[in-house]
Amino acid sequence: MAEIVTLAEAVRELVRDGDTVALEGFTHLIPHAAGHELIRQRRRELTLVRMTPDIVYDQLIGMGAARKLVFSWGGNPGVGSLHRLRDAVEHGWPVRLELEEHSHAGMAAAYAAGAANLPFGILRGYEGNDLVEHTRVSTVTCPFTGEVLAAVRAHRPDVGIIHAQRADREGNVQLWGITGVQKETVLASARSLVTVEEVVDELDERPGAIVLPSWVVDAVAVAPGGARPSYAHGYYDRDNDFYVAWDAISRDRDTFTEWMQQHVLEAVTA
Amino acid sequence: MNYNAGVGSTEPAYSADEVMAVEAARRLTSDNVCFVGVGLPSLAANLARRTHAPGCVLVYESGTIGAKPTRLPLSIGDGELAETADSVVSVPEMFAYWLQSGRIGVGFLGAAQIDRHGNLNSTVIGDYDSPKVRLPGGGGAPEIATSVDDVFVMLRHTPRAFVERLDFKTSRGDRVRVVVTDLGILEPRDGELALVRVHRGVSVDEVRAATGWELAVAPELGETAPPTADELAALRGLEAA
Numbered sequence: 001m002a003e004i005v006t007l008a009e010a011v012r013e014l015v016r017d018g019d020t021v022a023l024e025g026f027t028h029l030i031p032h033a034a035g036h037e038l039i040r041q042r043r044r045e046l047t048l049v050r051m052t053p054d055i056v057y058d059q060l061i062g063m064g065a066a067r068k069l070v071f072s073w074g075g076n077p078g079v080g081s082l083h084r085l086r087d088a089v090e091h092g093w094p095v096r097l098e099l100e101e102h103s104h105a106g107m108a109a110a111y112a113a114g115a116a117n118l119p120f121g122i123l124r125g126y127e128g129n130d131l132v133e134h135t136r137v138s139t140v141t142c143p144f145t146g147e148v149l150a151a152v153r154a155h156r157p158d159v160g161i162i163h164a165q166r167a168d169r170e171g172n173v174q175l176w177g178i179t180g181v182q183k184e185t186v187l188a189s190a191r192s193l194v195t196v197e198e199v200v201d202e203l204d205e206r207p208g209a210i211v212l213p214s215w216v217v218d219a220v221a222v223a224p225g226g227a228r229p230s231y232a233h234g235y236y237d238r239d240n241d242f243y244v245a246w247d248a249i250s251r252d253r254d255t256f257t258e259w260m261q262q263h264v265l266e267a268v269t270a
Numbered sequence: 271m272n273y274n275a276g277v278g279s280t281e282p283a284y285s286a287d288e289v290m291a292v293e294a295a296r297r298l299t300s301d302n303v304c305f306v307g308v309g310l311p312s313l314a315a316n317l318a319r320r321t322h323a324p325g326c327v328l329v330y331e332s333g334t335i336g337a338k339p340t341r342l343p344l345s346i347g348d349g350e351l352a353e354t355a356d357s358v359v360s361v362p363e364m365f366a367y368w369l370q371s372g373r374i375g376v377g378f379l380g381a382a383q384i385d386r387h388g389n390l391n392s393t394v395i396g397d398y399d400s401p402k403v404r405l406p407g408g409g410g411a412p413e414i415a416t417s418v419d420d421v422f423v424m425l426r427h428t429p430r431a432f433v434e435r436l437d438f439k440t441s442r443g444d445r446v447r448v449v450v451t452d453l454g455i456l457e458p459r460d461g462e463l464a465l466v467r468v469h470r471g472v473s474v475d476e477v478r479a480a481t482g483w484e485l486a487v488a489p490e491l492g493e494t495a496p497p498t499a500d501e502l503a504a505l506r507g508l509e510a511a
Contacts, residue, residue: 026332026361027347051361052409075406077345078308082406089404101393104331105365105413112362124370125413128442134398177352178332181361208358233349240344 002171002217007195007226010219011037014191015046018067019158022049022189023056024111026180027077028233031163032056033226034195036264039063049157051107051181052077055229055246058084059264061097062256068098070155072107079243083250093253101135106152111181113154114188126150160189163227164212165234167196167220168203176209177233186212195223197235206234284497286452288505289469290424291317292497294378294450297422300325304376305369305414307331308346310424311378313508316342320504329374331410333359341511365410369417377418379411379441380425383433386462386483388423388443390415391436398438408440415441420448427451432481453477455494464488470496 005013015021015038023031035056038046047068050057054076060066062084074085088097102110109121122140126132127150140151162182164175173194175182186192194217203211226232229239229246249259284292287310294314298304300323306315307330316339318326328337332347336356343351352358359368368374381390382405392411396402415421423446425431446463449456454477455467464486465477470493478485497505 027345028332028349028352071407073407073409074404077347078343081404086404090401101407103408103412104361104410105370108362108365112366123366123413124417127412127416128439128444129408129412130393130398130439131408131412177349178334178347178358179360180333180347183360184362231349233352238345238348243344 002167002194002214002220004167004169004171004199004220007033007037007221007223008041010193010221011041014193014219015043015159017043018045020047020049021159021161022155022157022185023161024050024180024182024185025163025227025230026052026178028178028180028231029163029175029182029227030054030056030230031161031195031226032228032230033223034161034163034193035060036267038065039260039264049155051104053082053085055243058082058246058250059260061085061088062094062250063260064094066097067095068100070100070102072102072104076243076246079247083247084256087253101131102137102152103131106137106150108181110152110155111184111188113152114156115184118154120151120153122149122151124149155188157185157189158191160185160192162186163195163223163232165196165232166198166200166203167194168200171214171217171220172203173212173217173220174203174206174209176206179210183210183212186216191218192216193219193221195221195226197224197226197232198222281496282499282502284502286426287313288497288502289494290314290450290452291505292501293455293494294422294424295321297448298323298326298376302376303327303329303374304378305329305331305374305410305418306378307380308343309380311380312342313505314424315378316508317501317505320508321501329368331361331364333361333364335359335368342508365413369410369413372417374417375419376422377414378422378424379414380423381440383431383436384423384425384449385433385436385443388421388446388449388458388463389436389439390423390441390443391438393438393440395437411441415443415445418445421446423449425449425451427453427477427480429480429482432483434483453480457488459486459488462486465491467492467494469494
């Protein structure tokens with residue numbers, strides 16, 4: 001059964017230095033508040049997993065929380081580069097960042113395999129490109145047809161972190177809209193934390209909603225606005241202006257550090 | 271590149287992005303199901319839906335199938351896409367059931383570099399382990415390039431982008447059917463990309479100068495029809511919404 005706790009307590013309980021941590025949310029419901037709490041609690045040496053590292057991963061990387069990044073597309077959607085990610089990869093600032101790079105299809109298959117408690121995922125992928133020489137991918141031959149398919153090792157994060165619209169008082173979690181790879185992230189991870197916009201008495205039906213039963217979630221923490229500048233369908237819109245503004249904030253090391261000091265480190269914890 | 275019509279011309283002026291979006295849109299029909307990324311591909315596919323191809327199905331990798339946005343999304347996962355979609359599926363389902371199964375006919379790709387075979391690089395400039403420029407990476411591209419029937423590439427035509435040798439091969443080019451640039455149109459001929467159309471006011475020499483390999487020119491080389499007033503109105507309506 002999920003415990004309903006504060007975000008600070010949840011991160012203190014569930015995330016340790018050196019852990020493999022996946023914060024997921026495909027454009028929608030990105031767990032920014034939880035990422036900020038990881039930064040405030042000064043987690044270090046993390047292996048960060050995420051299909052589309054964007055602003056919150058740029059922040060974690062720029063603040064030195066990560067040792068390794070497992071990903072498939074690292075950019076600021078519709079805007080351009082992630083400057084902190086680039087600085088870490090190109091110049092080793094603030095620390096050298098090891099990369100394990102995949103395609104989206106490979107990452108999705110790895111999460112799905114992890115959720116199914118299978119050792120690897122299969123796909124028709126990684127064909128005829130240079131990625132295969134630089135990442136952890138292999139092949140498997142179909143025992144029925146002889147077709148050779150790509151095999152990716154299952155993602156099994158120590159901690160999976162997602163943001164959802166709401167939970168009930170028992171800790172059952174409900175999310176809707178673009179649900180990305182969040183269900184797989186929670187099911188594939190040894191421990192899981194879900195931040196929610198609100199806790200309600202009853203989860204009434206929403207079109208396309210999925211529910212993660214309380215017994216597959218370790219902690220639920222209320223974090224209103226916890227996805228901003230990403231969005232929470234039915235609660236608030238994506239702050240596209242901030243994604244554009246992030247380009248200038250993140251371009252320079254000092255500007256970035258000052259911004260993080262002011263907006264994250266000195267921010268009041270939930 | 272400036273496509274402003276000459277003094278006294280009655281033709282509308284248009285930008286490089288607009289001529290690229292219009293040319294790509296003209297290649298879509300109501301029978302197409304296409305995998306769309308943000309930026310120019312999204313602009314092109316939405317323009318096609320608003321003009322001659324209302325039945326064209328737009329699939330965004332965030333899991334939205336049949337999205338009908340009224341304004342252009344900044345990201346592939348904007349709420350507008352989910353609200354207007356026929357179906358919203360998970361990301362593993364999107365890539366396994368819909369893309370790799372071969373259900374999507376057209377896929378749009380952009381890149382930092384392209385070679386004469388349509389192979390694309392969106393991963394790094396320089397060496398992979400100590401890159402000069404670390405680019406965002408392949409995302410959906412590697413499997414889009416091998417799962418759809420027809421890959422449409424859209425990118426600006428510069429010698430830095432059209433290179434003899436890629437720094438990294440992110441996706442392979444054997445299904446690339448057309449490359450739409452701000453100078454013209456390239457299509458595969460005899461195993462490599464050849465110039466088949468130039469935009470109005472662009473010379474073959476200009477295109478050659480912007481291409482890092484000895485560019486073949488198709489014997490039937492012609493000129494693209496400039497964007498019409500209706501196309502530009504639809505395009506600008508989308509951008510202003």
